[in-house]
Amino acid sequence: MKAGTRIGLTYAAGLAGLAALLPGLAAGQTGFEGATIPEGGTVAASPMVDDWAGGAALAPQATPLGNRPVADRTPASPLPETVEPDTDIVLPGTAAEAGSPEDAATVLADNLVLQNDQTLIAAGGVVVWYQGARLVASRLIVDGDSGDLTIEGPIHLSRPGAADPEAEAILIADSAQLDRELQDGIIRGARLVIARELQLAARQATRSDDGRITRLDNVAASACQVCASNPVPLWEIRAREITHDAETRLMHFDYPQFRAFGVPLASLPFEVTAPDPTVERQSGFLRPEIRTTSRLGFGIKTPYFLTLGDHADLTITPYLSASRTRTLELRYRHAYRGGAMEWNGAITRDDIDPGETRGYLFGAARFELPRGYNLGVQLQVASDRSYLLDYDVTDADRLWSGVTLERVKRDKLVFARIGNYHSLRADEPNDTSPAQVADAIWQRRFTPGMIGGEAMMEWSIHAHRRPSDEDIDGRDVARGSFGLDWRRNQILPGGVMGAAILGLDADLYRIAQDSDFDDVVARAVPIGGVELRWPLIGHSAGATHLVEPVAQLLWSPRGDDDDIPNEDSRLIEFDEGNLFSTNRFPGWDARETGLRANLGVSWTRIDPTGWSIGLTGGRVFRAHHEDQFVAGSPLGGNRSDWLLAAHYDSGDGLAISNRALFDDSFDFSRNELRLGWLRPDLQISAGHLWIDSERDEGRSEDTNELTANIGWQIAPGWWGNAETRYNFTAEQAQMASLDVTYRNECVSVEMGLSRRFTDSDNVRPETSFDLSVRLGGFGRQKDGLGTVARRSCMR
Numbered sequence: 138m139k140a141g142t143r144i145g146l147t148y149a150a151g152l153a154g155l156a157a158l159l160p161g162l163a164a165g166q167t168g169f170e171g172a173t174i175p176e177g178g179t180v181a182a183s184p185m186v187d188d189w190a191g192g193a194a195l196a197p198q199a200t201p202l203g204n205r206p207v208a209d210r211t212p213a214s215p216l217p218e219t220v221e222p223d224t225d226i227v228l229p230g231t232a233a234e235a236g237s238p239e240d241a242a243t244v245l246a247d248n249l250v251l252q253n254d255q256t257l258i259a260a261g262g263v264v265v266w267y268q269g270a271r272l273v274a275s276r277l278i279v280d281g282d283s284g285d286l287t288i289e290g291p292i293h294l295s296r297p298g299a300a301d302p303e304a305e306a307i308l309i310a311d312s313a314q315l316d317r318e319l320q321d322g323i324i325r326g327a328r329l330v331i332a333r334e335l336q337l338a339a340r341q342a343t344r345s346d347d348g349r350i351t352r353l354d355n356v357a358a359s360a361c362q363v364c365a366s367n368p369v370p371l372w373e374i375r376a377r378e379i380t381h382d383a384e385t386r387l388m389h390f391d392y393p394q395f396r397a398f399g400v401p402l403a404s405l406p407f408e409v410t411a412p413d414p415t416v417e418r419q420s421g422f423l424r425p426e427i428r429t430t431s432r433l434g435f436g437i438k439t440p441y442f443l444t445l446g447d448h449a450d451l452t453i454t455p456y457l458s459a460s461r462t463r464t465l466e467l468r469y470r471h472a473y474r475g476g477a478m479e480w481n482g483a484i485t486r487d488d489i490d491p492g493e494t495r496g497y498l499f500g501a502a503r504f505e506l507p508r509g510y511n512l513g514v515q516l517q518v519a520s521d522r523s524y525l526l527d528y529d530v531t532d533a534d535r536l537w538s539g540v541t542l543e544r545v546k547r548d549k550l551v552f553a554r555i556g557n558y559h560s561l562r563a564d565e566p567n568d569t570s571p572a573q574v575a576d577a578i579w580q581r582r583f584t585p586g587m588i589g590g591e592a593m594m595e596w597s598i599h600a601h602r603r604p605s606d607e608d609i610d611g612r613d614v615a616r617g618s619f620g621l622d623w624r625r626n627q628i629l630p631g632g633v634m635g636a637a638i639l640g641l642d643a644d645l646y647r648i649a650q651d652s653d654f655d656d657v658v659a660r661a662v663p664i665g666g667v668e669l670r671w672p673l674i675g676h677s678a679g680a681t682h683l684v685e686p687v688a689q690l691l692w693s694p695r696g697d698d699d700d701i702p703n704e705d706s707r708l709i710e711f712d713e714g715n716l717f718s719t720n721r722f723p724g725w726d727a728r729e730t731g732l733r734a735n736l737g738v739s740w741t742r743i744d745p746t747g748w749s750i751g752l753t754g755g756r757v758f759r760a761h762h763e764d765q766f767v768a769g770s771p772l773g774g775n776r777s778d779w780l781l782a783a784h785y786d787s788g789d790g791l792a793i794s795n796r797a798l799f800d801d802s803f804d805f806s807r808n809e810l811r812l813g814w815l816r817p818d819l820q821i822s823a824g825h826l827w828i829d830s831e832r833d834e835g836r837s838e839d840t841n842e843l844t845a846n847i848g849w850q851i852a853p854g855w856w857g858n859a860e861t862r863y864n865f866t867a868e869q870a871q872m873a874s875l876d877v878t879y880r881n882e883c884v885s886v887e888m889g890l891s892r893r894f895t896d897s898d899n900v901r902p903e904t905s906f907d908l909s910v911r912l913g914g915f916g917r918q919k920d921g922l923g924t925v926a927r928r929s930c931m932r
Contacts, residue, residue, distance in 0.1 A: 206550070206552045206576075206578045206580075207552070207554065207576050207578075211517075211533065211535055211536060211537040211558070213501075214479070214481070214499045214500060214501035214515050214516070214517060215479055215481075215501065216477050216478070216479050216501050216502075216503055217470040217471075217472065217477050217478075217479045242265055242266065242267035243265065243266045243267070244257075244259055244263070244264075244265050244277075245262070245263070245264040245265075246259035246260060246261055246262060246263040246264070246277070247260065247261025247262050248260045248261050255280075255281030255282060256278065256279065256280060256281055257277075257278070257279040257281070258276070258277070258278050258279075259276070259277040259279075260275070260276045260277075261275070261276075262275075263275065263276065263277045265277065265319065267318065267319050268318060268319075270294065270295060270318075270319045270320065270348065271293075271294070271295045272288070272292070272293070272294050272319050273292070273293040273294075274288045274289060274290060274291070274292045274293075275289055275290060275291065276288070276289040277289075279317075283317075284316065284317030285314065285315070285316060285317065285322075286313075286314070286315045286316070286317065286319065286322075287312075287313075287314060288312060288313040288314075288315065289312055290310055290311045290312055290313075290326070291309065291310075291311065292308070292309065292310040292311070292312070292313055292324070293307060293308070293309055294307070294308040294309075294310070294313075294319065294324075295307055295308075306329060306330070306331045306332075306351075306381070306383060306413070307329070307330045307331075308324060308327060308328070308329055308330075308342065308344075308351065309327070309328040309329075309330060310324040310325060310326050310327045310328070310342070311325055311326030312324075312325050312326065313325065315344075318347065318348075319348075320344055320347045320348030321344050321345050321346070321347065321348065322343070322344055323341065323342075323343055324341065324342040324343070324344065325340070325341050326340070326341075327339050327340075327341060327342035327353060329342065329351060329353060329381060331381070331413045331414055331415065331914075332413070332414040332415050334360050334414040334882075334913060334914045335358060335359075335360050335413060335414050335913075335914030335915070336358070336359060336360070336363075337353055337356050337357070337358045337379055337381070337388075338356065338357050338358075339353035339354055339355055339356035339357075339379075340354060340355050341353075341354050341355075342354070348383065349382060349383045349384050350380060350381070350382060350383075351380070351381045351383070352378060352379075352380050353378065353379045353380075353381075354377070354378055355377065355378075356375070356376055356378065356379045357373050357374070357375045358373060358374045358375075358376070358379060358388075358390075358914075359371075359372060359373035359374070359883065359914070360414075360882060360883035360884075360912065360913040360914030361373070361881075361882060361883035361884075362882055362883070362927065369398060369399040370883070371397065371398065371881075371883055371884060372395070372396065372397045372398075372883065372884065372912060373395075373396050374390065374393050374394065374395055374396070375393070375394045375396060376390045376391050376392055376393045376394070377391045377392045378391040379391070381413065386412060386413045386415055386416050387410055387411070387412055387413070387416075387419075388410070388411050388412070388413055389408055389409075389410050390408060390409050390410070390411065391408050392404070392405065392406060392407070392408070393405055393409055411915050412915060412916045413914075413915075414913075414914050414915065414916065414917060415917060416916050416917060417916070417917045418444060418450075419442075419444065419916065420442060420443050420444045421441070421442060422439065422440070422441055422442070423440040423441070423442050423452070424440075424909050424910075424911045425437060425438060425439045425440075425909065426438040426440075426907060426908070426909045427907065427908040427909065428456075428458075428529075428905065428906070428907050428908075429905065429906045429907075430527070430903055430904065430905040430906075431902075431903050431904045431905070432461075432489060432527055432901065432903050433458045433461045433462050433487065433489075433527065434458045434459045434461040435458060435459050436456060436457055436458025436459070436461070436462065437456075437457060437458075438454050438455070438456045438466075439454070439455055440452055440453070440454040440466075441453045441454070448471060448472050448473070449469070449470060449471040449472070450469075450470055451467070451468070451469050451470075452466075452467070452468040452469075453465070453466075453467060454466035454467070454468075456483075456528075461487055461488050461489075462485060462486070462487035462488070462489075463485070463486050463487070464483055464484070464485040464486075464487070464528065465483065465484055465485075466481075466482070466483040467480075467481070467482050467483070468480065468481045468482075473504065475504055475505035475506075476502065476503050476504035476505055476512075477502070477503060478500070478501065478502030478503070478514075479500065479501055479502075480498070480499070480500040481498075481499045481500070482496065482497060482498040482499065482500075483496050483497060483528065483530075484496040485524070485528070487527075489523070489527060493520075494520075495520040495521065495524045496519075496520055496524070497518060497519040497520065497524060497525060497528075497530060498516060498517075498518045498519075499516065499517050499518075499530075500514070500515065500516040500517075501513070501514065501515045501516075502514040502515075506542075508544070509544045509545075509546065510542060510543070510544045510551075511542070511543050511544065512540070512541070512542055513540065513541040513542075513543075514539075514540050514541075515537065515538055515539060515540075515541075515556070516538045517536035517537060517538050517559075518536070518538065518559075519536065519561065521561070522534055522561030522562075522900065523900050523901075525561075526893065526895075526900060526903070527903070529905070533561075534560065534561045534562045535558060535559070535560050535561065535562065535565075536558070536559045536560075536561065537556055537557070537558055537559075538556055538557050538559075539554055539555055539556015539557060539574075540554065540555055540556065541553065541554040542554070548581060548582045548583065549579075549580065549581050549582075550578070550579070550580040550581075551578070551579055552576070552577070552578045553576065553577040553578070554575070554576050554577075555573075555574070555575040555576075556573075556574060556575075557572055557573050557574075558570070558571065558572055558574060559572070563897055567604065568603065568604045568605040568611075569603055569605050569607075569610045569611065570603065571601035571602070571603055571704070572601075572602060572603060572604050573601065573602045574599075574600070574601040574602075575598070575599070575600045575601070576597070576598070576599050577597065577598045577599075578595065578596075578597045579595065579596045579597070580593060580594070580595045581593070581594050581595075585623070588623075588625065589625055590623055590624055590625025590626070590637075591623070591624055591625070592621065592622065592623040592624075593620075593621070593622045593623075594620070594621050595618070595619070595620040595621075596618070596619055596620075597616075597617070597618045597620075597725070598615075598616070598617050598618075599614075599615070599616045599618075599725070600613075600614065600615040600616070601613065601614055601704075603650075606650070607650070608650055608651065608652050609650075609651050609652065609653060611650045612648065612649070612650050612651035612654075612702060613648075613649040613650055614646065614647070614648055614649075614702065614704065615646070615647040616644055616645065616646050616647075616725060616726075617644070617645045618642070618643065618644045618645075618725055619641075619642070619643045619644075620640070620641070620642045620643075621640060621641045622638075622639075622640040622719070623638070623639045623640065624636055624637070624638050624639075625637050629669075631671075632671065632672070632673075633669055633670070633671050634669070634670040634671070634672065635667065635668070635669055635670075636667065636668040636669075636670075637666075637667055638664070638665065638666040638667065638668060638691070638719065639663075639664070639665050640663065640664040640665075640719060641661065641662070641663050641664070642661070642662045642663075642664075642720075642728060643659075643660065643661040643662075644659070644660045644661075644701075644725060645657070645658075645659050645660075646658040646659070646660075646701055648701075648702065651702070654700060654701070654702060655700060658700050658701055660698075660701065660728075662693055662694065662696075662728045662730060663693065663694065664691060664692070664693045664719055664720075665691070665692055665693075666689060666690055666691035666692060666719070667689075667690055668687070668688070668689040668690075668717070669687070669688045669689075670685055670686070670687045671685065671686050672684075672685045673685065679744075679745045680742055680743060680744050680745060681742070681743040682740070682741070682742055682743075683739075683740065683741040683742075683743070684738070684739070684740050685738065685739050686737075686738040687717060687735075687736070687737050687738065687739075687755075688734065688735075688736055689717050689734065689735040689736075690732075690733075690734050691719055691732075691733050691734075691735070692731075692732045692733075693728070693729070693730040693731060694730060695730055695731045695761065696730050697764055697765070698726065698727050698728065698765070701726055701727075702726065703726045703727050704724075704726055705723070705724030705725060705726050706722040706723055706724040706725070706726050706727040708723065709721060709722065709723065709766070709770060709772065710723070711771045711772055711777065711778070711780060711798060711807075712780065712782065712796055713737075713739075713753040713755075713780065713782045713796070716735060716737050716753070716755045716757075716780060717735050717737065717755075718735075721772060727765065729765060730765065731759055731760060731761055731765075732759065732760035732761070733757060733758065733759045733760070734757070734758045734759075735755065735757050736755055736756055736757075736758065737753065737754060737755025737756070737780070738753075738754055738755070739751065739752065739753040739754075740752045740753075746788070747787075747788030747789065748785070748786060748787045748788045749785075749786050749788070750783070750784070750785045750786075751783070751784045751785075752781070752782070752783050752784075753780070753781070753782045753783075754779065754780060754781045754782075755779075755780050756776065756777055756778075756779050756780065757772060757776070757777035758775065758776055758777075759774075759775045759776070760775075761775070762774060762775050767831065769806075769829065769830075769831045770831065771798040771806050771807060776801075778798040778799055778800050778806055779798065779799050779800070779801075780796075780797075780798055781796075781797050781799075782794075782795070782796045782797075783795050783796075790814055790815035790816050791813070791814045791815075792812070792813045792814075793810075793811070793812050793813075794809075794810070794811045794812075795808070795809065795810045795811075796808070796809045797809075805827065806828070806829045807827060807828050807829065808825075808826075808827045809824065809825070809826050809827070810824065810825045810826075811823070811824040812824070817850075818849065818850035818923075819847075819848070819849050819850070820847070820848040820849070820922075821845075821846075821847050821848075822845070822846045822847075823843070823844065823845035823846070823847075824843075824844050824845075825842070825843050825844075826840060826841075826842050826844075827839070827840065827841050828840040838866050839866050840866065841864070841865035841866045842862065842863065842864050842865065842866075842871075843861070843862070843863045843865070844861070844862045845859075845860065845861055845862075846858070846859070846860045847859050847860075848922060850923050850924060851877070852926075853924050853926045854879055854880055854881050854923070854924060854925055854926025855877065855878070855879050855923070855926075856877070856878045856879075856880075856921070856922050856923030856924075857875070857876070857877050857878075858875070858876040858877075858878075858922075859873075859874065859875050859876075860872070860873070860874045861873040861874075869894055870892075870894050871893075871894055871895065872891065872892065872893050872894060872895075873891065873892050873894075874889065874890065874891035874892070875889070875890050875891075876888065876889040876890075877889075878921060878922075878923070879926070880921060880923070880925050880926065881925060881926040881927060882913060882925060882926075882927050883912065883913045883914065884910065884911070884912055884913060885910070885911045885913065885918075885921070886908075886909075886910050886911075887907070887908070887909045887910075887911075888906075888907070888908050889905075889906065889907040889908075890904075890905075890906050891904070891905050892904045892905075893905075
């Protein structure tokens with residue numbers, strides 16, 4: 138049987154019925170690790186704080202700006218993880234896969250005896266292959282008249298068509314009576330092992346329907362390892378009969394009884410269904426979660442996963458707590474041939490706001506269009522910020538909803554978006570903040586034919602509107618900009634790298650509802666400069682040293698931007714990444730002008746044992762004292778602060794980075810220290826940030842904050858993760874959490890304790906505790922951090 142072309146959603150399987158036996162007896166995961174929509178609603182890789190494989194993580198709690206032309210640091214709504222379309226799917230265990238019925242069997246044994254020209258007896262290390270099935274036994278008797286088989290064990294029998302018999306269902310028995318196809322018959326002392334995870338032991342098993350159906354009588358099922366010295370598993374499910382369907386990969390439990398440490402805890406007087414460990418996606422209950430918070434009290438979530446074909450699914454999660462909340466959470470996901478979408482939402486009636494209906498709706502979609510374009514859609518709506526915090530949705534305080542369109546080629550970029558911002562901050566009124574915002578950017582990189590080098594041309598349009606109609610407070614702005622940058626490098630005598638730099642930035646502004654500015658303002662800022670680099674390399678004691686002094690001289694006509702409101706260039710960074718930049722303002726509203734020199738030097742030592750260290754230092758000098766940067770800014774005045782950055786990489790997982798800004802008196806204005814250490818049993822990501830106060834940049838107090846996330850292997854099977862954010866200026870923690878996970882071969886237990894210290898008019902401090910338990914062997918599970926505790930059986 139073949140299925141048509143389809144698009145799949147990757148998701149862990151659900152469990153129907155058995156979830157009633159014990160919280161956590163579920164086959165799916167409520168979490169989803171896929172792609173996210175960054176600024177503007179388009180798709181990029183999702184950085185997972187708890188998934189640090191691939192390199193040292195330096196302070197992952199800091200929100201990354203991403204690589205989009207417009208980065209606003211608004212939260213991302215997730216997209217589902219999709220898989221490529223499948224074609225010509227052949228279900229396992231079918232005749233199409235097994236081969237021709239006329240295929241002869243292959244028998245391998247130590248001894249083969251033919252009695253009376255009819256009965257074949259094979260003994261000693263018997264292995265039989267027939268139509269995709271494999272049989273391993275100690276003795277085999279074949280009746281020549283009927284073709285029936287009498288088999289003496291120990292017996293190992295795989296189902297037909299198994300791509301990896303060891304990883305799928307294997308039948309182990311003491312003896313058996315089977316038909317000539319090695320499929321249907323009676324097996325005594327049977328054990329069915331599925332995907333090396335779930336074991337079903339019974340007195341007798343019966344196989345039918347060409348090996349598709351296996352029925353086990355008086356059976357016990359468990360994913361826990363059973364030792365001869367300790368035959369009682371951690372948990373087991375006993376039933377009158379368990380039926381396993383090799384095609385649907387479902388198990389049917391008749392009158393199941395759940396036991397822990399041999400003690401019966403719960404039973405059901407009817408039949409229930411569960412997926413076997415090879416199932417990735419199946420309708421049913423997911424892992425329940427117990428959640429207790431100081432504002433909502435004790436509660437439980439019982440998600441139910443519903444498949445809607447291969448291309449869509451729906452998750453319904455009731456959340457009930459003791460006289461505090463009645464919440465219904467919904468998630469809908471849909472995969473298309475050229476895109477995917479996901480919608481998450483909830484509706485709530487609780488005692489926090491009596492009589493009020495609260496909730497949220499987050500949605501995201503991404504579609505591939507002709508000629509390489511991508512269309513993104515994002516919707517984010519919440520009744521209030523405290524709801525997002527109370528129900529652990531997100532700690533974001535500014536939401537964005539809108540549409541994006543982009544195309545990225547080797548030498549071209551097209552990016553456009555239009556949407557609406559909604560602030561949840563108490564000190565940021567929505568009527569006087571830019572709400573409706575539109576951006577369009579076109580960039581092209583090319584090589585001029587006459588002068589060579591490399592050039593970049595950019596056209597951009599921006600507009601934003603404030604809902605208020607008041608003068609000044611309701612200022613609306615529209616801007617059109619053109620930019621052209623050209624650079625040509627040339628190797629000079631002595632190995633010096635020289636470069637010529639030219640550029641032009643032109644802007645046209647339309648300003649409304651602000652009497653402090655003209656209605657129409659035009660501006661053009663040309664730039665010219667030269668740059669000299671002298672890369673040097675040397676060797677000492679087996680180590681390689683790289684030294685590169687850099688001198689850059691730039692000029693633009695002096696001027697100020699007092700006739701243009703600065704709304705996108707208020708937060709300015711000064712680091713080794715923009716030390717040699719022609720313009721250090723992050724947006725378009727402000728341009729760096731005047732005669733200035735960017736001077737710096739970098740040194741890197743690469744040790745043959747694998748570790749390396751690097752230093753970068755520099756400073757900016759100006760011919761005239763410009764008012765572009767405020768007096769307290771590290772870039773203000775005729776001379777900027779000194780920049781000194783250091784980086785260390787041990788080569789085996791440890792990375793340290795520090796960046797400091799200080800004046801001639803060694804008074805530090807900024808210092809940032811980040812540390813990352815990745816080992817199989819230890820993962821540390823921490824950062825400390827110090828920034829002087831500056832009212833013009835929105836900082837009325839010094840920033841002195843520590844952020845740390847530590848994961849460690851507590852003991853075999855035990856993994857702990859602690860996270861904190863401490864504000865030294867306020868002398869209190871902003872948040873702290875501790876998560877502990879225990880995993881062995883048959884059970885996973887996750888516990889989390891967190892405390893949020895935020896206190897405002899609409900947000901109160903809160904403590905929460907989460908607990909979830911999942912039994913192994915039902916549905917496919919993803920590997921977690923740390924080791925798995927496994928019991929060793931000593932003979």
